[in-house]
Amino acid sequence: MTERLYYEDSTLLKFEGKILEIGKEGGRYYTVLDRSAFYPTSGGQLFDTGTLNSKQVVDVIEREDNAVMHITLDEVGSRGDTVIGVVDSKRRFLQMQKHTAQHIFSAVAHREQNLVTMSVHLGEAYVAVELNIDHLSDKQLKHFEDRCNEIIYKSSEIEVLSLERAEAEKLPLRKPICREGTNRIIRIGTIDYQACGGTHCTKTSEVRMLKIIGTEKLHGQLSVQFLVGNQAFDDYALRFRVTSMLSRYLTCNVHELEDRVSTIHEENKLLRQEVARLQRELLPNMVRQLVSQKEICASHALVCACMDRIDLKLGSKLAGMVADQIDGVCFLSIPDRIIIGTSKNSGLNAGDIAKQISAMSTLRGGGSVSLAQLGGLSDGMNTEYFDLIRKVLSAL
Numbered sequence: 001m002t003e004r005l006y007y008e009d010s011t012l013l014k015f016e017g018k019i020l021e022i023g024k025e026g027g028r029y030y031t032v033l034d035r036s037a038f039y040p041t042s043g044g045q046l047f048d049t050g051t052l053n054s055k056q057v058v059d060v061i062e063r064e065d066n067a068v069m070h071i072t073l074d075e076v077g078s079r080g081d082t083v084i085g086v087v088d089s090k091r092r093f094l095q096m097q098k099h100t101a102q103h104i105f106s107a108v109a110h111r112e113q114n115l116v117t118m119s120v121h122l123g124e125a126y127v128a129v130e131l132n133i134d135h136l137s138d139k140q141l142k143h144f145e146d147r148c149n150e151i152i153y154k155s156s157e158i159e160v161l162s163l164e165r166a167e168a169e170k171l172p173l174r175k176p177i178c179r180e181g182t183n184r185i186i187r188i189g190t191i192d193y194q195a196c197g198g199t200h201c202t203k204t205s206e207v208r209m210l211k212i213i214g215t216e217k218l219h220g221q222l223s224v225q226f227l228v229g230n231q232a233f234d235d236y237a238l239r240f241r242v243t244s245m246l247s248r249y250l251t252c253n254v255h256e257l258e259d260r261v262s263t264i265h266e267e268n269k270l271l272r273q274e275v276a277r278l279q280r281e282l283l284p285n286m287v288r289q290l291v292s293q294k295e296i297c298a299s300h301a302l303v304c305a306c307m308d309r310i311d312l313k314l315g316s317k318l319a320g321m322v323a324d325q326i327d328g329v330c331f332l333s334i335p336d337r338i339i340i341g342t343s344k345n346s347g348l349n350a351g352d353i354a355k356q357i358s359a360m361s362t363l364r365g366g367g368s369v370s371l372a373q374l375g376g377l378s379d380g381m382n383t384e385y386f387d388l389i390r391k392v393l394s395a396l
């Protein structure tokens with residue numbers, strides 16, 4: 001059993017402890033101390049990192065007997081030694097911001113719409129709270145976000161209360177408690193009382209900001225994802241940089257970007273249709289030009305060519321037409337893939353040829369007797385694969 005120093009003080013980052021137990025599992029060492037400020041992964045919150053006697057702590061695990069196991073790559077010391085532990089402050093503070101923000105969001109969802117938090121995920125990239133509802137409108141989510149940020153801005157005090165169950169049950173708890181004996185209750189101003197063993201900020205303003213970034217429906221419940229604190233500000237900086245670049249590039253105001261991009265997208269669609277129409281018109285010429293490049297490879301008629309401005313549909317049609325005209329194989333490299341067409345009378349199987357080329361290269365693909373494709377190409381001209389088809393045909 002390890003005394004959890006973060007229960008009393010989440011801001012304590014340097015401490016001394018005595019080694020009770022050491023061991024080695026799967027090439028890594030574990031150290032159990034009599035007391036520790038390191039938070040082990042539990043309750044949806046990630047473990048702390050830092051050092052024990054200057055040895056990097058790479059994981060912290062809560063054992064069934066309540067001992068905290070500090071995982072290191074190097075040996076920390078011997079049983080009975082006193083060690084100095086230092087918790088990484090940046091990671092701890094971000095976890096405190098995330099955990100506090102989660103309480104605030106769960107409290108708001110409960111107070112505003114009587115929603116119950118079913119599970120929480122305080123991940124590396126974002127926080128997710130699963131609520132017992134399958135849908136919330138954008139307006140409702142915006143309202144929740146605004147309410148959370150109002151609470152953050154008010155800088156309400158956050159207090160850790162150690163209360164016997166009977167005492168704790170007199171408080172307006174958000175969720176009923178089930179633990180007998182002393183319960184650790186996190187009080188956020190007058191808006192939330194919740195039993196929790198995690199690390200939290202001392203004032204709501206330390207969370208700085210909460211920004212909802214998305215929702216996902218999971219098993220009939222709604223998972224709401226958000227960013228907090230420095231991660232939210234970093235994300236804002238990234239989005240500011242990208243939208244500024246786009247507005248310069250498209251010579252419009254940031255507020256006009258959505259309309260501008262939508263117009264360009266539509267124009268692009270029409271232009272693609274027009275290019276496809278013109279290419280269809282030019283198809284007989286393209287076939288003639290490719291047929292003129294015919295070579296004979298081990299008695300098989302073959303055309304190899306790079307066509308960097310045609311799509312898969314037109315490329316397939318072209319490969320089939322050329323293969324029929326030369327009564328052999330047409331091997332076309334188009335953007336991001338290769339198309340293989342074979343004529344009916346050639347006795348060659350395009351799908352088998354594709355499989356043989358796959359076995360000889362990093363390309364992957366297959367197809368039917370008369371048409372096959374290969375993917376996994378790099379951008380630009382891929383003429384190096386022409387020698388592969390010649391090699392395959394020579395062996396047939």
Ligand SMILES: [Zn+2]
Pocket residue numbers: 099100103186196197198199200
């Ligand atoms: Zn908590």
